[in-house]
Amino acid sequence: MKINSILIANRGEIAIRIARTAREMGIKTYMFLSHHEPNALHLDFADEVINVSDNTYINVYTNIDKLIETALEYKIDAIHPGYGFLSENPFLPRECERNNIVFIGPSSKAIDQMGNKGMARDMALKNGIPVLQGSEGVITSVEEAEETAKVIGYPIILKAVAGGGGKGMRVVRKKSELPLMFKLATNEAKSLFDNDSMLIEKYVENPRHVEFQVLADKHGNIVHLYERECSIQRKHQKLLEEAPSAALNDELRAKIGADAVKICKATNYYSAGTVEFLLDDDLNHYFMEMNTRVQVEHPITEEITGVDIIEQQIRVARGEELSLKQEDITKNGWAIELRVNAEDVQAGFAPSTGLVEQMDIPNKKYLRCDSGYQAGKVVVSSFDSLVAKLIITGKTRGDAIKNCRTVLNSTTIKGVKTTLPFFKQVMQTPSFVKGKYTTSFIETDLEQNYFQEDNELMAAAVLAMQAYLTEQENINSDDLSRKQVSPWAMSKKIKG
Amino acid sequence: MKDNRIPFKRFHERNERLLSQYDDTYFQRQHAKGKLTARERIEYLMDSGSFREIDAFVKPLGKEDEKTYGDGVIVGYGTINGRQVFIFAQDFNFMGGSLGVVHAQKIIKVQKMALKMGHPIIGLIDSGGARIQEGVASLAGYAGIFMQNVKSSGVIPQISVIMGPAAGGAVYSPALTDFRFMTRDTSYMFVTGPEVVKEVLNEDTTFEELGGAEVHATESGVADMIFSDEEHTLMGVKKLLSYLPSNNVENPPVRTLEDIAPSKTEKLSMLLPDDPNKPYDVVEVINLIVDKGSFFEIAENHAQNIVIGLARLNNQVIGIVANQPKIMAGTLDIDASKKAARFVRFCDSFNIPILVLEDVPGFMPGKSQEQNAIIMHGAKLLYAFAEASVPKITVILRKAYGGAYIVMNSKNMGGDFNFAWPTAEVAVMGPEGAVKILNRKELLEADDPEELKRKLIADYKENVANPYVADEKGYIDEVIDPSETREVVINAFALLENKVEQSPTRKHGNIPL
Amino acid sequence: MKLLSHIKKYTLTGENKVNIAVKDNEIYKVNNRKVDIDIEALENDEYVVHCNENSHVGEVVSLKQNEVSVMINGNTYHFTIETEYASKRREKLSKNSSKKVEKIKAPLPGEIVAVLMSEGQEVHKGEPIMILEAMKMQNEIVSPISGKVKSISVKAEETVMKDQILFEVEPGK
Missing domain, CATH: 3.30.470.20 (ATP-grasp fold, B domain)
Structure with missing residues (x-):
């Protein structure tokens, strides 16, 4: 399969990163100009920029149809999804395959399998790779969750089956917390991945x-x-x-x-x-x-x-x-x-x-x-x-x-x-x-989340105090002068 | 050196007696409540040594044997940063600052003097209300004060500072003045107190809920400014005064500072978000246009969907009215209309030019708004802008739709200069709404209505909702680069400096109150 | 007769308290110790604050009445400035006054994805009342005190701005 051009379906640093290697390999790159950031830096690194800023109703980076359509229209050989967005969506490679576009990434099946935490876990188990004790299959109700948690023992972690990047996860340390945490985790999973199925695993403290x-x-x-x-x-x-x-x-x-x-x-x-x-x-x-x-x-x-x-x-x-x-x-x-x-x-x-x-x-x-x-x-x-x-x-x-x-x-x-x-x-x-x-x-x-230089608090207080004193001085300043009303305006304002 | 000649002896004795009235217990009684005394407030507000008290030795009506002088109010004149002002300060230490006949007469006296001489008047209010012992006479006293408030309205600035209770009839004098300042935790204003509410309606309420500074600064909008303590409240009065002329014939005072242009004005073109439906903070825009640190926001916590305040532009005072997209998308509702209308009229009364920064998707729809007469309240803003004869400039930042576009000082409502940023959208309504109405049929019949809608919206933006159509028809004078807004506006106000607009002779117009 | 210099003491309350004495409108002592201070203005509204042997770059972010925010070395500091006298008076006052209703504001702009409680419901300190989604992250907005939900001013799916009031909690008896 030849790849002479790549549609980079991403933005920011990763788009630039992909373009850099592509250029070294003599491959032509395409990127999108979106209405969100029409002056984005990454556009400077693309060989061709496709302007989709008119279309303010879609996020082009998550729109499979638009990506495929663009690749076909511009006769682009391959799509690189970068990370985030569609990078772990099995439908993108499937659609690419259907349209004879090379997807730079794994097969749709692999994404499907490994992207589903339950299946991935089963796969590991089957191959003798150690996994944490957890639920068998997915969990869809609090009752199920409570039962499973009882078997495994607290603390446990709730994980959205379809989740990733830390989203749709909640640690539950005792039984009383479970109903609320379950609601929060499923809510988040539902809104982000449109799938609120959960997995439960033993939670390892401080891993x-x-x-x-x-x-x-x-x-x-x-x-x-x-x-x-x-x-x-x-x-x-x-x-x-x-x-x-x-x-x-x-x-x-x-x-x-x-x-x-x-x-x-x-x-x-x-x-x-x-x-x-x-x-x-x-x-x-x-x-x-x-x-x-x-x-x-x-x-x-x-x-x-x-x-x-x-x-x-x-x-x-x-x-x-x-x-x-x-x-x-x-x-x-x-x-x-x-x-x-x-x-x-x-x-x-x-x-x-x-x-x-x-x-x-x-x-x-x-x-x-x-x-x-x-x-x-x-x-x-x-x-x-x-x-x-x-x-x-x-x-x-x-x-x-x-x-x-x-x-x-x-x-x-x-x-x-x-x-x-x-x-x-x-x-x-x-x-x-x-x-x-x-x-x-x-x-x-961490003692605190941010670094402070020696005497920084003092400097901050001093600067704040000085600003305040200056403002007070300004308020108390009599540096105001009267502005005369112009004879032109006066003559017109005063009548008869 | 004491002069022992008889007339002088008595003069000194009297003064000493007056002074001895302000002993340690006098101060402690207020301090125990976390408040300052009337005396201290005056000291703090006025230039040191400038205050002259008048009518210091009066006594309550029919109480010639009363030991304490003054009848619970200190009145006089002096300077604030060199500006002449009149002042009255109610003294809660004397009969709870209650208003008797003599007390009222003293206030009326300085009110009259202020009006005659054309100087601002400041009232420091800390009073339990009408003096019950004096009956209807004390009510008549209030009436006299109100009368004077109304006569002075629009002639001299009147500022009320509520520093304790203001209950019953006492609230109406502040209500008739231009500005009301309140101090957090120690000041209250209400027509009827919690006891009466309990008696009449059997409702449990607190002072705070009924008339605390917080409530008036946010919910009711009665308080224009709220401060954490009395010193800062009085500082606020001083600051406000620095923007105001002494009367309606003078111009507001000018500063002579240099290096006042805000830095980073190029940020203006970057401030608006990528999506026209996303909010931003219009105060940031204001601060990038006016002189550094000069924006003095008024009624900041009430009807936050509109921002009003005074500022300096090239050292000259201007009033600002700006839609606030970060609150309710900047939609105009009843409270916002009232807040802005009152401010526009204030600016007009005192020769303060007005700058409008517009980003308004329209008037607030809904039953509660309609049933509470948004029609009449919205008309107030319309009336106020149309009536104002001071220089008026509008800059359309983004949305300018429908009736709200007209109201916000549009060209044909008398805007002297109407500018727009390239991001402006001037139209009868927003793209989504317009497309639904204009293309209802096509949309119903379309195979892919969503796709068609998208296309139609894009077309609408291209052809209608932009500043260029209005510009080409003369409804906008010029489309400008956001980063040059300050220069353009300064220049326009300079041109308008001598603007005179004559209105027909009449007693007064009939604003839709 | 000896002329007394005019010294005013201020308390700056932020995450930490700092006391500053001002003599003739110049900062004179910080936390009761004399300090060498020099504030040098740079272009772009920045300052170099020399404090004893250290120097820091900072700017004044906002100043409203007696609330000042400054940024020093990339960190933000908020202070409420009061004279020692006013601060004492206020403390006296807060002892007298009743407990205050807590207004909870949106910590960042975003969308309310779920409201988990309703008005009048009892809450415990730290219990989530709603979920705010911003930049694809869900944030639980919790009650800072135990008491009763007095009012909820937003609905699910509503977009909120930073500092918009979300709900009020009345402290328990």
Whole structure:
């Protein structure tokens, strides 16, 4: 199959990321200009821009018909969905196949299978991969949930069957909480995925979240590109990832990696994917789910392995055989990704939209910045809040952390509030520096969510006080002068 | 140095006696309630040493043996930042600040002086109401004050500061003035108190619910400004005064500051959201047009779908009326119409030019609005704009639909300059509504009505709902780049500085009250 | 006779309390310690605040009456400024006055996806009353106090703005 052109059905940094590799491979790229962000930065990186801004009623990135129609109209060979949006929707690859368009990603069947948490879990069980104790089949009522929870024992976690990215999940610690949590989880699942079926699993307190990047071709070759540690999360949203994980030794790494490869084999998976595991206190690993797309955090893997994951996706989609062998894949150094989101950390990570007034990111050998924004661009509320990914490397973990601090101290973003003060705080927190942290890092290890410089509160108070005093002075100022009424107006106003 | 000659001796003695009235217990009684005394309030508000008290030695009617002077109110004049003002401050420490005949006469005296001399008058109100002991005479006292309020209305600025209770008839004097300021937690205004409500309606209420500052600042709109403490309330009065002329013949005072242009005015073109149905905060727009830090919002918490306030533009005072898309999409309802109408008339009375920032999808539909006479209340705003002879400029930021477009100082309602941003949508109604009516038949017959509707809406936007159609017909004077709004508006107001519009001679118009 | 300088004491209440003494309209002491302060204005309405040996870049975000928000090093600080005297008076006042009805405002703009309680219902502190969806995230809006739901001002599927009042809770007896 030839791929001479790609329709990038995504926006922001990932659209730019895909375009970069496509350009290197001599492939022509197409992107959409939507009414949401007609001046978006990613448009500068496309070979062709398709203007759909007239159509304000659809979100083009989630509209399969529109994507297929566009690909056919412009005779585009392939569609790359990026992450989010339609990336894990089995109907897109199905429709692509029907219309002879190459879908850059796994098969529709694989997405279907692995995207459904229940099926994925059964698949893992069948192949001898450890999973957490959980419900058999889906749960649709509180009563069922109560019964299952009784068998498994609290705490449990409710998970939307169709969920992903941390949505539609609720932890239940005792029986009395279940009805409310069930309602909340199903509500969310219903509104986001239009499917309110639930799974119940034993909840592991304070686990680590470790995932393996896999690559597989259509000829049965499968490799993994080592792991990523993604335990720094807030409400199941990843904020910082690192590769490799400080929790694994080579033996464990090989063992879990083998399990990751095994599950791909069992589903005849091809393209890039991520197999997620939980690690408990005793370093037992449990299969959680598989993400059948390129991940936000894929760059840290690229940095330590030197493999261009997007390139591999495209090659696999073309039907090429993987040129990588597991034993050739080595990892070098350490990489950390900081997700700079437009969020107000102090206000509980509330989205902060608006004009990016200033965005200065230093130029360093050890820094890769993947971003869909620059000064003068607008963060709109229609899309996610990711402003930039700072991917920082070092020879060792310690080096990488040191480099992170340097980058953070010389990065300035103004106009929207960002998670930068959060990362500054993380870099100061002992458990992170030691590499001994779990998914409850934010709740238990962080003193506060944002970094404060010495005397910062004092400076804030002083500035506020000065502003107040100036205002009081202004109010008390007699710098007012009378403005005479002009003779012209006077003569007309006064009558007879 | 004391002068012991007889006339001077008595002069000093009297003054000393008056001074001794304000002893420690005088202050403590109010302080215990978390309030300042009338004396302290005046000290705080007026320029140091400028206050001259008049009628200090009067005594209540028929109580010649009364030891305390003043009859519960301190009146006089002085300066605030060099501006002459008249003031009266009710003293709760004396018979609960209740209004007797003499008390009323003192107030009326300064009211008359203020009107005759053309200076603002400020009333600091802290009174239990009419003095029951004096009967109908005290009621007549109120009447005299109201009469004077009405005579002064539109001639000199009248500001009421409620710093304690104001109950019964006492509430109507503030109601007749231009602005009412209240202090959170310590001031109340109501016609009938909780006891009477309980007796008549058998309803349990509290002072706060009936007439607390919060209620009046949000629900009823009686309070124009609300402050956390008395000092800030009085500071607010000072600030307001800095925007007002002393009377209806003068122009508002000008500042001579430099470096007043807001920075980042280029943000103006980025402020409107991607989707025309998404909200934004119009106060941000205002702050990017007017002089840095000069916007003084009035009635901020009441009828928030419209924003009104005073500001400076190139050091000159202007009044601003702006639809607020972040509240109810900026739709005009009864409260918003009343709030804006009153403000427009105030500006017109005191020669304050008006800038309208328009983003209004229409009038609020619905039974409750219709049954409560949105027709008449909406007409107030219409009347106010049409009647106003001060310079009036409109900038259409986004939506300008239907009747609401007409009302918001449209060209044919007497707008002196009507500008529009490229994002403006001027039409009889929004695209969705218009398409449904205009193309009802086609839509019913279409194979894919949704698709057709989308196309029709796009066509409507292209052909109708934009600023260009109105511009080409002269209903808009110029379509401007948002980032040059400040310069354009400053220039237009400069042209309008000497605008004179003569209205026909009449006693007064008949505004749809 | 010795001239007394005019010193005024202020309390700034935010997440933390800061006391500032002002002498002749200049900041003189912070938390009862003398400090070296210099505020340098930059372009674009920014300031460099030199505080003892540290310096910080900041700006004044908003100033309304006695409520001031500033941004320092990318962090936002809100303060309510009162004179020590007014602050004491207010404390006295709040002791006297009855418990206040809590008004809960939308923390961010979004859509109400579900209202879980109705008016008049008893609530406990921390119980969710409605769900607000913003940027594809669902946020539970919980009651900050135990008591009774006094009023609910929004419906499901309604779009709300930041700071719009969502519901009121009356404190329990």
